[in-house]
Amino acid sequence: MTMRDRALFALVALLIAGTGFLQSWNAALFILNYGLISAVMALGVNLQWGYAGLFNIGVMGFSAMGGLAVVLIAMPPVPEAWAAGGVRVWAGLAVGLGVIAGAIAIWRKMAKGRLRGLAMIVWLIAGFFLYRAIFDPAVEAIEAIDPAATGYLGGLGLPVLIGWPVGALLAAGAAWVIGKTALGLRSDYLAIATLGIAEIIIAVLKNEDWLSRGVKNVNGIPRPVPYEVDLQSSAEFVARAQELGLDPLTASTIFVKLLYAGLFALVLVVLLWLCEKALKSPWGRMMRAIRDNETAAAAMGKDVTRRHLQIFILGSAICGLAGAMMITYDSQLTPSSFQPLRFTFLIWVMVIVGGSGNNWGSVLGGFLIWFLWVQVEPFGAWLMGAITSGMADGSALKTHLLDSVAHMRLLTMGVVLLVVLRFSPRGLIPER
Amino acid sequence: MEFLNALVAFANFVLVPATAYGAQLALGALGVTLIYGILRFSNFAHGDTMAFGTMVTILVTWALQAAGVSFGPLPTALLALPFGIAGTALMVLGTDRLVYRFYREQRAKPVILVIVSMGVMFILNGVVRIIIGPGEQNFADGERFIVTAREFKTMTGLDEGLAIRSTQGLTIVTAVIVVALLFWFLTYTRTGKSMRAFSDNEDLALLSGINPERVVAITWIIVAALATIAGVLYGLDKSFKPFTYFQLLLPIFASAIVGGIGSPLGAIAGGFLIAYSEVMVTYAWKKVLTYTLPDNLAPDGLVQLLSTDYKFAVSFVILVIVLLFRPTGLFRGKSI
Numbered sequence: 001m002t003m004r005d006r007a008l009f010a011l012v013a014l015l016i017a018g019t020g021f022l023q024s025w026n027a028a029l030f031i032l033n034y035g036l037i038s039a040v041m042a043l044g045v046n047l048q049w050g051y052a053g054l055f056n057i058g059v060m061g062f063s064a065m066g067g068l069a070v071v072l073i074a075m076p077p078v079p080e081a082w083a084a085g086g087v088r089v090w091a092g093l094a095v096g097l098g099v100i101a102g103a104i105a106i107w108r109k110m111a112k113g114r115l116r117g118l119a120m121i122v123w124l125i126a127g128f129f130l131y132r133a134i135f136d137p138a139v140e141a142i143e144a145i146d147p148a149a150t151g152y153l154g155g156l157g158l159p160v161l162i163g164w165p166v167g168a169l170l171a172a173g174a175a176w177v178i179g180k181t182a183l184g185l186r187s188d189y190l191a192i193a194t195l196g197i198a199e200i201i202i203a204v205l206k207n208e209d210w211l212s213r214g215v216k217n218v219n220g221i222p223r224p225v226p227y228e229v230d231l232q233s234s235a236e237f238v239a240r241a242q243e244l245g246l247d248p249l250t251a252s253t254i255f256v257k258l259l260y261a262g263l264f265a266l267v268l269v270v271l272l273w274l275c276e277k278a279l280k281s282p283w284g285r286m287m288r289a290i291r292d293n294e295t296a297a298a299a300m301g302k303d304v305t306r307r308h309l310q311i312f313i314l315g316s317a318i319c320g321l322a323g324a325m326m327i328t329y330d331s332q333l334t335p336s337s338f339q340p341l342r343f344t345f346l347i348w349v350m351v352i353v354g355g356s357g358n359n360w361g362s363v364l365g366g367f368l369i370w371f372l373w374v375q376v377e378p379f380g381a382w383l384m385g386a387i388t389s390g391m392a393d394g395s396a397l398k399t400h401l402l403d404s405v406a407h408m409r410l411l412t413m414g415v416v417l418l419v420v421l422r423f424s425p426r427g428l429i430p431e432r
Numbered sequence: 433m434e435f436l437n438a439l440v441a442f443a444n445f446v447l448v449p450a451t452a453y454g455a456q457l458a459l460g461a462l463g464v465t466l467i468y469g470i471l472r473f474s475n476f477a478h479g480d481t482m483a484f485g486t487m488v489t490i491l492v493t494w495a496l497q498a499a500g501v502s503f504g505p506l507p508t509a510l511l512a513l514p515f516g517i518a519g520t521a522l523m524v525l526g527t528d529r530l531v532y533r534f535y536r537e538q539r540a541k542p543v544i545l546v547i548v549s550m551g552v553m554f555i556l557n558g559v560v561r562i563i564i565g566p567g568e569q570n571f572a573d574g575e576r577f578i579v580t581a582r583e584f585k586t587m588t589g590l591d592e593g594l595a596i597r598s599t600q601g602l603t604i605v606t607a608v609i610v611v612a613l614l615f616w617f618l619t620y621t622r623t624g625k626s627m628r629a630f631s632d633n634e635d636l637a638l639l640s641g642i643n644p645e646r647v648v649a650i651t652w653i654i655v656a657a658l659a660t661i662a663g664v665l666y667g668l669d670k671s672f673k674p675f676t677y678f679q680l681l682l683p684i685f686a687s688a689i690v691g692g693i694g695s696p697l698g699a700i701a702g703g704f705l706i707a708y709s710e711v712m713v714t715y716a717w718k719k720v721l722t723y724t725l726p727d728n729l730a731p732d733g734l735v736q737l738l739s740t741d742y743k744f745a746v747s748f749v750i751l752v753i754v755l756l757f758r759p760t761g762l763f764r765g766k767s768i
Contacts, residue, residue, distance in 0.1 A: 055543055128737075181752050185759050187543050188474040188693075192685045193755070196748035199682060207741045340678075341557065345550055352547060400565075407561035414554030418531060421548055 029257035036264035039366030042350040044318030050357035053291040060343035061198030063323025066167030073163035075155035085138030092135030099127030142210040171320025184305040205335035218333040225259040228252040355427025380408035438723035440592040450711035452600040455607035458703030459662035461687035469631040469694040470651040473545035480556035483677035485660025489516030505575035521656040599668040686747035692761025
């Protein structure tokens with residue numbers, strides 16, 4: 001790290017501390033915690049883009065897989081729903097997978113020709129109806145059970161932290177499927193394929209009520225840290241808070257956020273250490289060699305597509321982990337809140353602005369861009385207030401301008417991205 | 433009779449809407465594929481360019497409506513369309529001047545241009561939402577139907593009605609005219625020929641004295657026109673909402689890639705393929721099957737293969753199949 005890098009990190013720390021002094025420490029810790037999560041996501045994207053030049057714009061989908069894992073691991077199971085159709089649903093899914101595997105086998109085993117195509121299509125259509133015949137009644141039965149409170153299978157009731165590695169695994173699985181089909185083709189094709197799978201994953205979360213309650217959301221996911229209410233009723237905690245001169249309410253919210261910050265920071269530090277080690281190892285040099293000249297690397301005997309698949313899975317797994325952390329922090333899974341601009345393209349801005357190919361850069365970008373994303377709105381409101389102060393109250397234009405403040409952040413992010421790409425294309429902390 | 437009823441129901445719920453949707457997708461995909469052929473990058477801001485053009489058109493439409501101007505049975509938006517195209521053309525030419533030209537001169541890698549277009553996408557997203565808001569806008573006026581279901585029933589004496597909305601008819605007619613003009617332009621005019629030459633082999637085209645900046649500028653103007661027309665037709669047919677236009681990016685790109693990116697003919701074929709598959713897979717076939725099958729075989733359920741929320745999955749699956757079996761697309765576009 002050079003002096004300049006340290007100064008940049010100090011600047012980010014100052015910005016967050018400034019939020020603490022000027023607004024509130026709760027707001028500052030909110031930015032810090034989401035900044036930590038964003039930094040982890042940015043590390044994942046940097047692994048794919050910075051190390052290997054893979055263009056993944058399905059970050060939203062992989063993060064959502066992580067969020068789903070948290071629900072499936074941590075929520076208490078719903079025994080009535082399991083009795084109504086739990087086994088049957090999974091049997092239906094297994095049949096579906098079997099049909100796809102069978103289709104692949106037909107394609108591989110049969111001789112080339114018209115018969116092969118016909119056999120595969122017939123097999124797929126028959127398989128689809130069989131799958132729906134097993135699957136649909138079970139879904140109906142599960143969703144009928146107390147839809148206002150459950151209406152889904154629930155999870156396994158295990159500690160929520162187990163959901164984090166499982167989230168990484170789920171995302172890795174999705175990445176494997178995508179990577180198998182789209183890697184080795186043009187980079188734009190991978191982009192479109194990942195964009196598509198992300199939309200589909202969100203559509204599944206929104207519509208498969210038996211799995212994730214859909215748009216009814218899963219609330220009250222168990223936490224890895226104590227609840228504020230419990231802290232406020234604990235005499236010891238209240239006494240400690242008063243020693244520090246804080247009222248118990250504020251103290252408890254700040255304490256909980258600090259605990260989360262510790263957990264997230266631990267994950268970030270471990271990942272950062274691993275990523276740095278990987279970058280400086282022969283493996284990292286090989287990845288960069290492949291990125292810079294695929295033909296030359298292939299001539300040296302490197303299996304380019306296989307390496308790409310490997311790093312694509314690793315990066316997506318990190319995005320899944322970050323998604324799991326985020327849903328744990330929110331304590332709720334709201335599928336409709338997953339927007340591509342916020343969960344995919346914003347992460348890209350972080351990586352590009354921070355410096356692609358440099359892990360410290362991605363971490364810096366994660367914090368800095370998240371800070372901007374949050375603070376542009378109050379700043380924009382102030383700016384619009386200043387612009388419109390001369391206008392008559394209640395005029396249509398004034399109301400319109402004041403209402404449009406919320407969209408300033410999109411504009412700002414675009415401008416930031418374009419300015420960095422133009423004048424400092426290697427980012428704030430360039431690759432070394 | 434039964435069979436005719438089935439046919440009419442099929443036309444009413446699948447054929448007509450899917451043809452209109454396919455025409456809209458094809459126009460969008462043509463824009464993407466032209467940018468790809470001439471400027472050599474995938475423009476992620478295309479959906480938002482469509483939204484921008486539609487927004488300008490809507491604003492002019494409102495102004496015309498306020499001034500009491502109308503276009504008889506046709507929607508006023510058609511009168512406003514030239515203004516929308518002009519506004520969008522100015523916007524994309526400005527963007528090219530301010531943003532893309534720098535990277536073109538540097539001969540930057542295509543993927544850098546893709547990331548740049550992401551930045552443009554953010555800005556356009558913000559601009560459109562600031563000006564017109566994120567909500568839904570309906571701006572269709574004029575005659576609503578060419579043929580209503582009731583008229584059709586009394587005319588033919590069938591049980592099923594066939595309704596053709598004027599926006600659907602308009603979409604198809606406009607698309608045919610626009611596509612014919614575009615192909616005439618690309619095939620017969622000097623500028624069109626120079627565009628194709630530039631797309632085939634840039635260096636050779638430069639050697640033979642083609643001015644690249646002129647080709648690029650004309651491409652942007654054509655793309656602005658295509659995007660605005662596609663956006664306005666989509667908005668008239670359904671409704672205008674910035675986020676929906678952003679989401680159109682996926683089916684549009686799928687159409688362009690499935691047809692063979694860089695190939696205009698492929699873009700049209702891809703658009704219709706995606707649209708028909710999307711509508712057919714998400715349509716509930718109960719009615720059609722009840723008419724065609726004997727009574728004892730009539731289905732109980734809706735016979736809907738996928739719920740409409742999964743329509744993106746259809747574009748995606750077709751895309752994956754094409755990528756797996758024929759990565760250059762149906763019409764042999766640019767190689768991998």
